């Protein structure tokens with residue numbers, strides 16, 4: 350078995366697992382249960398590792414590449430007829446998500462130490478074409 354991807358959230362790990370299994374590629378997720386038991390140690394323990402048999406390595410990497418290039422997202426958008434999210438300023442359609450700097454760090458620390466306290470701190474997306482920063486929650 351070879352590790353072909355690492356994830357810091359269960360949602361994406363299971364999404365990619367499903368994509369690979371749909372192509373008949375056997376998949377093993379390692380470390381996913383740390384998220385439920387001890388989230389604080391997940392990064393120290395190597396995140397969630399997605400592993401495939403060595404014989405399926407090339408095929409799995411093609412699926413991963415298509416996923417990262419947005420091919421599945423594009424197909425879903427077309428299939429469902431969803432209007433594509435674009436930048437208000439330039440019409441660009443690729444973004445990167447960013448946290449809110451020190452506020453995000455403080456919010457995350459407070460959530461760790463006051464576990465039941467649910468805080469919402471701002472997150473932003475930055476347009477890859479023009480750098481326009483928009484709050485997204």
Ligand SMILES: [Zn+2]
Pocket residue numbers: 436437438439440441476477478479480481
């Ligand atoms: Zn833009």
